[in-house]
Amino acid sequence: MAGASNPGVPEPGSPGDLGAQRPSGGPSTTSGNAGRNLKEWLKEQFCDHPIEHCEDTRLHDAAYVGDLATIQRLLQEDSFQSRINEKSVWSCGWLPCTPLRIAATAGHGNCVNFLIQKGAEIDLVDVKGQTALYVAAVHGHLECVHILLEAGADPNGSRHHRSTPVYHAARVGRADILRELIKYGADVDVNHHVTSVTPNPSFRPLTSLVVCPLYISAAYHNLQCFKVLLEAGADPDFNCCGPVNIQGFSRGSAVCIMDAVLRHGCDKAFVSLLIDFGANLNLVKWEDPVEGALGRIRVNSEGLQMFKEARSCPRRLMALCRMAVRRGLGKSRLHLIGALPVPDPIKKFLLHE
Template identity: 25%
Template sequence: MKKIFGFGKKKKGLPSPSKSASLPVGSGGYGLRERDLGKLHRAAATGDLGKLQQLLRKQDSNQLDKENRTPLHLACANGHLDIVSYLIENKCKLNLCDNDSRSPLMKAVQCQQEKCATLLLEHGADPNVVDVNCNTALHFAACIPNISLAIELLEHDADIDAQNKDGHTPLTLAITENHQGMVEFLLQKGADVHAVDKSKRTPLMVAASGGELSLIKILLEHGADLSHKDVSGCTAEDYAHLGGYSGLGKQLSEYARWKTVEKPSPGNKKGMSVFSSPDRFGDLGYALGAPATDKEAGIDSLLFLTGSEKFQ
């Protein structure tokens, strides 16, 4: 997806950022050459427990290599649980960071070494350490995506709304990567649907810019605000248009109108949402189930539940 990070079209006053430098990408594994590693780090990276035990009789378990990696970093990145366990038993420091300010826990998450990550968390590793781009371990889990790792992190007090240097939360990054399951999970766990980045863009704007209908529905079901404006005064509707999804932009506009209009009725003193009046759909000139006409296929019509205010 990633439409939010580079628009093809510009609107006067609208920030047009390049792809976010703070987005955690890549497999996360260290590109290792044996000749660049000392004996202790080599043993940790290759999973040679016997050699590691021998070396630790005289060497420090927190020894740093030229990239400021500890043996624990390398063991976690490569999933050597027995090495990780032994280093922890020998009181190694859990939160030392490498040259990218990433802790062993972050490397375990980034490389999807779940058992290593769980063991670190159980022994007190900090899930809220931030790297050079202010990403936390949960940002990495959201981007992969890996819900089981996200569960472990949240159970050990990871900040669900932590912001990286661009102001992106794990929820925003999950939307950027179009990981619907992770988006639903984070929202169910209480992630802030109204979180804004450095340019005051919301998760809904990110989804709208990429034409991600399923994500838009989920966000609106969780109360996303269509009227919110970014630093340039643009709404989610504007982001849909700028992303090339004019049909979606029109649908968002209609949805916003329907949400704000109430129709009094004898049995409803507070008024009834226009969602309860199917006839109004025709009045608004909107054809439910019409084929997509946007620049990319798959943008189907938004379907409304009669008598409710959410998509299905």
Template identity: 40%
Template structure:
């Protein structure tokens, strides 16, 4: 039975895992002095020496090779994880592969986001890095930034078209609600209000982080983001934002724990249920719903309407 479940997993392509674990011809030579020297220089953030080395063909041919103890990494991956911007930019200028994968299917961008190195994140995105990371990784840069509350990094990712409603990849047979825990959910649970609002501005679904019908069908009681905010006592600010962005306020059940925060949030919710939205609010929701999720903020700026109305559509007061 267990083997059958593993066979049906869509978490990662097994053949892809095997191919990533197999060293390339260059990586079979990763213990060479040239490869080790590149990583040593990167670890010291010595961009001048790195440039001198990469100008020599005997070193440049190792620019995309993985080496080192534990998880072998490319020089670019190492620079991204350490936050060594000068070396990272130098490697990119010499043609380092911007979306190279390690054996964990993590890209240099994923490492920079995990390390909270916003300048490296910006440089990698400018160089064409995929803002969603690798399709073969369980997680994504947006999920990491939302969980950690890195609003500047999150903004960089969303500005470059990262998927705002991304969800973690789980096997088909998993029935827990973890499949629905997208960035908006994580920002709420971990108390990152600025990230929460930023995600909504860029088109995050105010009701569910997961729209996969197959997954939702496997969950006995799927919770909306609003229900999650009430359950975790996120406070009235979160509830107000969800109301403003058009969340469904008619929940099947409202669970209270008699905390001050939650009482305020529930009072706000109950008031909203009996007070219909103004025509302006309904119009804003209607217009925003017709804009594409990707690049929603850019689309608003392109509308031929007064600045005051553009700001209103972006929830700027």
């Protein structure tokens, strides 16, 4: 369901485009004069240099259209080389961005690669807190994502933006981009908004289910991404790294990933995966859809039946052993399972293959 819209699911942060947005409360862009005024305002507020020094936007324009030859020629001049990380309002848009951010948004991998080689700062954020990697992921440019990660870009994006590359890839169903991010060390449970507002995990118990990549992939019914995240060590019970006040949850609010999967009417394959990866089935307190006040979303009957059967039976010893080994290794070392001195069938079992 890539790109699907789900008004019932919160989205931390909007992806943004090459410059169509305007600040809240700013002037309207419906007329030519208003549009020009907005552009001047953005220049005054966000450009790295005085307005009169930002008029030559050839470097930014070339990054937008993917004109590598022009970028190469311009960067031979000291004046343009010194502006390689300049956030300028260029002629093709309004949002102040660096050439690297523009090229990554447009999907020009060759330009992204060359700009990095010439000294472009990889993790520099735009005025919305978005990195070049984030916008490349948002616009589905796998090649640019790979180039940026290979060059050392932070796979988790920026703490100044509420969303993350992993979250967005999970939301739109881009398992290929998700795998690439995970390969370079992305945290599959990260939630910048929660960690930024509650730096101390034990500071305040949460009273709502935190929207994380695993949750959002289920909400949009992206099974492949859901599986990729769990295989990479995503917490099947993720809510927050701190305490959770379930009693404080509003009626009808999901309290864990399994609860959310059932409420969103996900296929039984989602339930099966959560069971296999060790979700705590006792966190779900309701017994049927009516008692749970599940709202407008219809529960998948097969998924609900699978959940009830699993909760009524103890887990097998082999499953408990696999869960214990994977938790002992931790997310950051799951990739080492293949190097364990155990027979291949056991490795495949630990990897859920």
